Amino acid sequence: MLNHVQMEGLSPDVFENIGMLMDDHPNSSEPCQSTVARSTLSEHEFLCHCCYEILVNPTTLNCGHNFCRHCLARWWESSHKNECPECREKWEGFPKVNILLRDAVDKLFSDVVERRRAEIQADPKISRILVAFQRYGNSLGRSRPNKHKGAGFFFSGVLTALTCVAVMLLVYHWSSGEEEQHDMLIRKPVSRWTAEEVLSWMESLGSWAQLYKGPFQQENVNGRLLLMLGDEDFSKPPYNIENPAHRRAVLAELDRVKALGVKPPQNLWEYKAVNAGKSLFLLYAFKSSPRLTLFYLYVFDYSETFLPFLHTCCPAFTRSVESVESSLPLDMQHEPSWRQWAEFLVKYLLLPYQLIAEFAWDWLAIHYWTSRFIIVNAMLLSVLEGCALWRLWTGARIRTLPSRMWSHLWKILSQGFAFALLWPFVPQFVCNCLFYWALYFSPIINIDLVVQQLMHPETQA
Structure with missing residues (x-):
């Protein structure tokens, strides 16, 4: 009817x-x-x-x-x-x-x-x-479909909760002034450090350095006196750093301070304070094209960024969690072995986002929540890349792969060139907003993209 x-x-x-x-x-x-x-x-x-x-x-x-x-x-x-x-x-x-x-x-x-x-x-x-x-x-x-309504409401609630967590982390970070606490040491010449700043530098070396803060405090060691200390001074009273590994770690870090004239950046916020433009560029570039970004670091920033990244993701030895020396700074400037290169190239070609996740995992003790956001985002980006490759293969569009790669390369190069031109004129507040958006809110957006890919793969083709 x-x-x-x-x-x-x-x-x-x-x-x-x-x-x-x-x-x-x-x-x-x-x-x-x-x-x-x-x-x-x-x-x-x-x-x-x-x-x-x-x-x-x-x-x-x-x-x-x-x-x-x-x-x-x-x-x-x-x-x-x-x-x-x-x-x-x-x-x-x-x-x-x-x-x-x-x-x-x-x-x-x-x-x-x-x-x-x-x-x-x-x-x-x-x-x-x-x-x-x-x-x-x-x-x-x-x-x-009716059967996905419940899942949609569920993931909507999850995204809302994650957004609230990200906002709280952002507010806490800004209110705590963590960046400002480190700006002083990474910008102030070491010869002008006060005794309190020398103690702050000792704390940044690791938990093991807490054992030797007392003598530095008693002797009222300032920056000028710190530059005059050597291996023989640290091994004798009043410092008494008898552990050879601890003494080598202090001397290695002191040599870096002498070479740079300031405290070298030792965490994400200090690196961002010293290299504001490059940190924002790397954050967005790793997200959109990790392979090209690593190749860029290999060509233009080999010793300062690429080598520490490779040694962190593909270490030359297995570090013991219980070992005290596992927390000591490593010599990141020596050339990697062929085993390290082989491991790095395999991950570089097949799982580039795993390299980023491993790098963030190594900093888990220093950046607890931030490292977890980066690891989750790397996992989500790996899933999105796998879905894109699967659609390319099953959609009989494999012949268009060269043109797509060239289009992607041109897009990355043009965006990088535009970033280099516009960066000096962008206010610092805007750069900070973009930095924290990419760091904390991108994983939340990618969760929604992954859910759409897995629930409706045909519509994303």
Whole structure:
């Protein structure tokens, strides 16, 4: 039986004659009622308001108007609007074929309908449009399935909670002034350090350095006196650093201080304070193209950034968690062994985001929550990269890979060039906002992207 929308698309006389037609019985001794129906119905009653010919696969919209399905598909492709071609009222959901009206038209005008269907099937352009229209309808059906409503609400709550956590971390970091606490030592010449600043420098060496703070405090060692101390001084009273590993660690860090003239950056916030522009560039570049970024560091920043990164992700030895020396600063400037290079290249080609996660894991004791955000983001980006490669392979678009790689390379180079030009003119407050957005809010956005990829992979193609 026709519903109220379908009934609005037909006049009362047409609806009555269709009913007579559908009640026709072949074995009845009465005169054929289909003949009566044909005599009282004209083709004008069943014309499509787009092509003005007999309806083929008539599709009824919410407003009650009927159109050939291929005419509606053509209108949708040309206008990119979900609205009636006649009255411009938007339709809801996805229009379906009016089965009762289709059967009636097929019986009343079988010859004309068969001829029109043959013409439609012979036109490849119409076939393509119909396939695209149906694919669009399938994507609408998958985008709002009932069985995923609960999952959608669940992940919405998770994202809201993670956003609140990120905001709280951001407010805590700004309110605590952690960056400002380290700015003084990494910018102030060591010869002008006070005794309190020397003790702060000792604390930054590690938990083991707490054992030797007392003598430095008693002797009131300032920066100028610190520069005069050597191996023999540390091994004798009043300092008494008898552990050779601890003494080597202090001397190695003191040599770096003497070479730089200031305290070298030893955590993320100190590195950001010294290299504000480069830290923001690396944060966004690692997220969008880790392989090109590592290659950039290898070519232009080998000793300062690339070597410490490689030694951290691919160490030359296995560090024991319980060993005191595991917390000592390593010599990050010596050339990696061939085993380290082999391990690095395998991860570089196959799992570049794992390198970032391993680097963040190594700083877990210093940056507790920040390292966890980076690790989660690296895992999410690995999933997104895997989904993109899977779509590229299964979508028979592997031939377009060279052009896509070139397009991606050009995009990265142009963005890097634009960043280099605009960076000196961007206010520091804006750079800080971009830095914390990429650090704390990008994982939350990527969680939503991963959920969409896994729940609706076809719609992301």
